[in-house]
Amino acid sequence: MLFMGAISISACTDMLTEKPENTYEKDGYFIREENAEMAVIGTYEGLTEDYNLWGADDIYYSTRVQNDNAKDAIFSYIMTPANQIVNTAWKAKYKTLNRANYTIEGIQGMDGYRNNEILQSYVAEAMFIRAMVSFDLVRMWGDVPYATEYSKSYEATYKPRTDRELIYDRIISDLTFAKQHLAWGTASSSPERATQGAARALLMRVLLQRTGYSLQMDGTLKRPDNDKRQEYFKAIIEEWKAFQEEGKFHGFYEDDANSYEALFKSFSGEILNNKESLFEIAFQYPNRKGSLGSIIGVQVAQAIVSGNEKNNVMGRASVQYRCLPEWGNFYEATDQRREVMVATHVWNWDKEKHTHVKKDISGYAFVGKWRREWMPLGYDELNATDVNFCYIRYAEVVLSAAEAYNELGETAKAWELINRVRDRAKATKLNAGNYNELMKAPQVLNLDFIDDSNEAGKIRTVLYWERAFELACEGVRKYDLIRWGILKEALQLIGSQTSVNTDRNTPFPAGNNFQSGKHELFPIPEDEMQVNYTLNGKNNPGY
Incomplete structure (x- = not known):
């Protein structure tokens, strides 16, 4: 279905003068429900193009610090507008946005749409995807060119910047429609398709990001006034209540032996977890090759085997x-x-044993959430995996609700929700009484940039650590630190403490290189600056 959907969407360009027989014109395509669904599937396909866990945070790092004009430069905060990964991501976001716009317009124009719940659910899925990529555009680049109409030509895409607050309004509108027209997840639903739980969870993430700091075009970090922030926190609580009252199917992954480890073993084992995993971006060789467990994961040497033996060994x-x-x-x-x-x-x-052999290491570590050792033996391609990226899961929903309750003055409720997450992990329950023992040195680093003189401040410190402990390397840490206004401080703190900087010739230079008022956003790609005359040659601050 992914392949067929991709074909149907790629056929939507108006730039060809001759059209093959297996392409569709927009007006002649949206005539049946199955065509509408195929268009939606093609829109999902666009999500796989650049979700490679852009970290550049205080937890994981690239071991290469040169300006490779790609990912290493991003991790070291030395990227420029010529960075090719930034350019690729920019193009992928807009391609998917345009696909979503095309699909939404096409389905909404179908006969009987207003009374057809199935068609409305397909539009809801497309709006969920549009909200995802729109949110990425805002938090990666700030005020960007934006449209919710299908662009039929390159010229039509050349638009000036749209204020991010207006884009946020559209994101919330799309997710509101999505949650109203999508069903809650059940034991038979798939996290590879949007559900009401996925829409509500993403809405909570969006609202939480909107409460915090973001880099403005004048180079300053600003956040909404207190009244607006309170409004957003209250809206987050309403979404949380919906999970408690209606979305009771969702919760933590259940396994008697070790639920947290079992959850991530199941991701690597290509098992769909629709209870805790609210939405996953699907990868499947050969059309969409994944990298989880390969470029990020535990190091595995290449097996020296003949072709017919590769099904019995791990990939590299x-x-x-x-x-x-x-x-x-x-x-x-x-x-x-x-x-x-x-x-x-x-x-x-091990050449003699003709098998992989596990070896303990010291002085450095790998991100262990995705591993070859947890995957079925064998591989289709040596360096690729079929592991889905879990975009958002239930544990984040719980911690987001805890943060909202804390900011609304309900500290007891915040402690309760934090401890739900810690209970699953078999960590000690936290409270104001044991805060100094568990949230201060030597257990962790002291955070001089967070005021913990009152209970709300203590919970903010707890969330700084707890969201990292739970959600590390899942695509949210960098943006948490940005919205809290402390990304530079966090990078410098860990950079001053980590042994990789004292023992290994500074392979973690992010704290030294990071510039506040610049690196909270990516540069608009050089290619876009050259062709989009409506930007008037003005890039994001500092670029």
Whole structure:
């Protein structure tokens, strides 16, 4: 279906003078429900193009610090408008946005749409995807060119910047429609398709980001006034209540032995987890090759085998990114998340035994959430995996609700929700009484940039650590630190403490390179600046 949907959408361009027989014109395509669904599936396909966990945060890093004009430069905060990964991501976002616009317009124009709940649910899925990529555009680039109409030509895409607050309004409108027209997840639903739970969870993430700081075009970090922030926090609580009252199917992954480890083993094992996993971006070789467990994961040497033996060995993991080893000390010893997140072993190839052999390491660590050792043996391509990216899951929903309750003055409720997450991980329950023991040095680093002189401040400090412990390397950490207004401080703190900077010739330079008022946003790509005359040659601050 992904392939067919991709074909149907790619056929939508008006730039060809001759059209093959297997393409469709827009007016002649949206005539049946199955065509509408195929268009939606093609829109999902666009999500796979650039979700490679853009970190550049205080948890994991690239071991290469040169300006490669690609990902390494992003992790080291030395990227320029000529960065090709930034350019690729920009194009992918707009391509998917245009696909979503095309699909929404096409389905809404079908006969009987207003009374057809199935067609309305397809539009809701497309609006969920449009909200996803619109949110990415805002938090990656700030005020950007934006449209919710299908662009039939390149010229039509050349638009001036739209204020991000207006884009946020559209995102919320799309997600409101989505949650109204999508069903809640059930035991038979798939997290690869949007559900009401996915829409509500994404709305909570969007609202939380909107409460915080963002870099403005004048180079300053600003956040909404207190009344607006309170409005957004209250809206987050309403979404949380909906999970409690209507979305009761969703919750933590259930496994008697070790639920947190079992959850991530199931991701690597290509098992769909529709209870905790609210939405996953699907990867499947050969059309959409994944990288989880390969470029990020535990290092695995290439097996020296003949072609007919490859089904009995692990694929290679030439890991490009590592976890800062200090995070292994920040977790409590009883916290099951530590052994999942911070991996201190590799798999070498033993020629004599003709098998992979596990070897413990010291002084450095890998991101262990996705691993070849948890995947079925064998591989279709040596460096690719079929592991889905879990875009958003239930644990984040709980922690987001905890943050909203805290900011509304309901600290007891915030502690309760934080401890729901910690209970699953077998970590000690937190309260004001044991705060100093568990949230201060030597257990973790002292955070001089967060005022913890009152209970609300203590909970903010707890969330700084707890959201990292739970959600590390899942695509949210950098944006948490930005909305809290402390990304530079966090990078410099860990950079001054990590052994990789004292023992390994500074392979984590992010804190030294980061410039406030610049690096909270990506540069608009050089290619876009050259062709989009409506931008008037003005890039994002500092570029």
